[in-house]
Structure formats: C-alpha cells, structure tokens
Amino acid sequence: MKKQGCEIEAIGINYTIYTHKRETPFSFFSRKQHHKCIKGVQELEKGDTNNNPKSIRHVLKDVNCRAKTGEILAIVGPSGAGKSTFLEVLAGKIEPQSGSIFVNQKPVDKARFKKISGYVTQKDTLFPLLTVEETLCFSAKLRLKLAPKELSSRVKCLIQELGLEHVAGARIGDDRIRGISGGERRRVSIGVELIHDPGVLILDEPTSGLDSTSALQIIDMLKTMAVTRDRTIILSIHQPCFRIMKLFNSILLLANGTILHHGTIEQLSLRLILLGLDLPFHVNILEFAIESIDIIQKQNHTLLPQSALMIKNSDDLVGAQARVGLFAFILTYLLSSTTEALPIFLQEREILMKETSCGSYRVSSYVIANSLVYLPFLLILALLFSTPLYWMCLQYMFGMCLASGEQVLKEEGYGGEESRRKNLLIMMN
Numbered sequence: 001m002k003k004q005g006c007e008i009e010a011i012g013i014n015y016t017i018y019t020h021k022r023e024t025p026f027s028f029f030s031r032k033q034h035h036k037c038i039k040g041v042q043e044l045e046k047g048d049t050n051n052n053p054k055s056i057r058h059v060l061k062d063v064n065c066r067a068k069t070g071e072i073l074a075i076v077g078p079s080g081a082g083k084s085t086f087l088e089v090l091a092g093k094i095e096p097q098s099g100s101i102f103v104n105q106k107p108v109d110k111a112r113f114k115k116i117s118g119y120v121t122q123k124d125t126l127f128p129l130l131t132v133e134e135t136l137c138f139s140a141k142l143r144l145k146l147a148p149k150e151l152s153s154r155v156k157c158l159i160q161e162l163g164l165e166h167v168a169g170a171r172i173g174d175d176r177i178r179g180i181s182g183g184e185r186r187r188v189s190i191g192v193e194l195i196h197d198p199g200v201l202i203l204d205e206p207t208s209g210l211d212s213t214s215a216l217q218i219i220d221m222l223k224t225m226a227v228t229r230d231r232t233i234i235l236s237i238h239q240p241c242f243r244i245m246k247l248f249n250s251i252l253l254l255a256n257g258t259i260l261h262h263g264t265i266e267q268l269s270l271r272l273i274l275l276g277l278d279l280p281f282h283v284n285i286l287e288f289a290i291e292s293i294d295i296i297q298k299q300n301h302t303l304l305p306q307s308a309l310m311i312k313n314s315d316d317l318v319g320a321q322a323r324v325g326l327f328a329f330i331l332t333y334l335l336s337s338t339t340e341a342l343p344i345f346l347q348e349r350e351i352l353m354k355e356t357s358c359g360s361y362r363v364s365s366y367v368i369a370n371s372l373v374y375l376p377f378l379l380i381l382a383l384l385f386s387t388p389l390y391w392m393c394l395q396y397m398f399g400m401c402l403a404s405g406e407q408v409l410k411e412e413g414y415g416g417e418e419s420r421r422k423n424l425l426i427m428m429n
Ligand SMILES: Nc1ncnc2c1ncn2[C@@H]1O[C@H](COP(=O)(O)OP(=O)(O)OP(=O)(O)O)[C@@H](O)[C@H]1O
Pocket: 017, 019, 059, 077, 078, 079, 080, 081, 082, 083, 084, 085, 086
C-alpha cells in the first residue's frame, strides 16, 4: 500500500552563528584601542565570559523553499554557501533563529518528523567489519519492531531496491580494511536511513567522492524511489553533470546563505538569459550559474530596491488617481444598473399596496418572489461587472510594475531592451 506523501515547506529560515574573536597575548598593549572600536557594536555582539568579543555570521538568510511529493529538490551552490546547514535545519538537527518548517502545510512536529524522515550525512558512518546485509539488519532491529521473518524480508527487499544483491554478503570495509566500493558504501548509508520506509529523505552530498557513473547510478536510484514510492527527496550536490541535472525536479541555488534561484533548470537558464548572460554551448547550466554567482547577486541587489519602489509607487499620486478611477467606474456601473429597478418598483407599488391591504399576500412574499425572479439577472449582472474589473485591475498592476521599473532602470542608465529584460526578471521574482 502506498504511503501518504510529504510536502516540505521552509519559510524564512535564518541561521546565525557566533564566533569568538580570540585576543592574542600581544594585544594587551592595544587593548584600550580595541575596546573603543567594539564599543559601538557591543549591543549586537556580546562578549563571552572571558570578555572575548563575538562576531556574528549569517549562514542562512531568509531561505524559503518547497519540496513536493515524489520529486527531487537539489540544493546547489559553491562551497560554504550553507547547503549542509540548511539540510540540517530541515532534518531538525539544528534549530534556526527564526523561520518555520511545514510538512503537508502543518507545522513540523519534531518527534513525528524523525519517524517519517531519514537523514544521510556526507560521511559514511558504518561498521567496517559487518557485511551489507548485517548492517541493514542491525539498523532494522534498532528501528523497527518486527518479527525476525518480516525483518529479513524487509532487508532483502531493500537490498534489491538499492541494487546491492551482488555484495549483500561482502564486508563494508574502510580505509584500512578492503571492502565494498565507495558508491556501494553510499548506497548502504542510504539504505540505513531507508529501513523504516520514510516519506522524506534528506541527503547531504550523496555523490561526493564518486565518479560520474556511480554518481548517476545513485541519483537514478533516488529518482526511481521518489517516483515509485512517492518519497520527497532533498539533497545537496556540488557540480552535477548534465544527465544528473535532468533528474532533478527543482533546484535551489544558494550563495552566501541566500537564495539566488528556486525553480526548474529551464527557469534558471531563462533567468540567466534575461540577465544578459550568454550561455556557452555544451556548458552545464548549473556550473555556469555557480560561476556567474557574483553577477546574479549584483543584479538581485539592484532589483530589490526597484521592487520596493514599485510598491511605493502604487501608494503615490498615480495610485490615488487609479483608485479614484476605479471608484468612479464602480459607482457608474452600479447606478446605471439599478436605476431601471426604481421605475419598475414605482409602477408595481400601487398594485402591491392594494393587494397587501386586502390580504392577498404579505410584503415579505412579494420580496421573496421578486428576489427569486431577479436572481438570475443579478448573477449575470455580477459576472458582467466583475470580469472586466478583474482584468482591468490585473492589467493596471502589471503596467504599473513595468512602467515604474522601466523608469528606475532608465534613471540608472539602462537602455530600452535591457530595461524590458530586467523588468521581466523582476516579474519572475
Ligand atoms: N558551527 C559552525 N561554526 C563555524 N562555522 C560554521 C558553523 N556552521 C556553519 N558554519 C559556516 O557556515 C558556512 C556554511 O557552511 P555549510 O557547511 O552549510 O556550507 P556548504 O555549502 O555545505 O559547504 P560545502 O559544500 O563545502 O560542504 C561555512 O562558511 C561554514 O564555515
């Protein structure tokens, strides 16, 4: 029976670390000077018990992402971008300073999440003297409360799923003891976390240290698991080859703890083109994006104040004019559509008075009957009113964004075509 899938959503994750700046013994003479320097930031950077000042480092800054059921979300970025830290936050290993994680639109319950998820670390931590089968059996015994027969059939199924039948009886090994290959060892590490059949699998660099064929085999296996068993897979990866990249459903590009892109690989290439970057032939888009991180970051910085300005522009004189225009349109429409009702009512009023006074029916019956007769017309009227209004408002918002964006870009000295491209990028954001 298929388990219910898990959609993971992270919103506004911020993770900060504090590192101590150690004072050297020779800093005694310059101590007075140093204390003067840090005095201004002391409220932010509180010293430790030895009065060593702390420095703040934002490892993750307002990171949002969504991983859907049956899909692979790959977290990419240069070394030190914050990939492992973000995975640790998702796996509940570390607590972010702010932000929330939701599983199927509900706030995550840590104890339950541990049961429905598996976290594979970057390093394989396995007993070198145990065989593949023994390792998985050991993990199964620790995590599952099943009869021995069921346990062994579960392990056999998993070995098959991992494609490890040919090495089931071989030792794991390590640097000193010769054992199975690096790729096979990675599969065993994944298997250890899969034994309880989790809905979510989080993997930190599952392909690190592997050749491209073994790396592709691992990602291919993960893709099959995601599709056939509705598992949500979130993994970090350094520089995947083209064939691996094609297996990812979405990409989260991180740099210095901030998101530069979250979406499909096709959207990433479109973004790069809109940024005016020429994608060289036969070049991996992800590799190119990582190489162009400085440019993407710069563009994002210039785009941010513009989007803030757009919102501001909707609040200025032009925005007020638009609102007055909208009010006038609504008023005119409502008045013109209701004025016809008045003469009809005046005509019927006398008959109504006569008939209600002689007790033929009550006023309430007249109101109900009248409403029922007019209801279909009122619905048509509402539709005629709301349809153009909806598109008018949408057009206005779109036009406003483009116009204000273009104005800012012109002020910054960008040309017409370039300005349009940038505006489209803002829309994508
Ligand atoms: N506990 C910590 N103490 C000091 N620095 C830390 C700590 N945790 C994270 N960092 C720093 O935060 C940054 C992000 O680290 P992280 O391991 O998440 O990067 P990464 O993208 O996974 O890198 P890599 O691809 O090289 O594994 C790094 O610069 C790291 O030095």
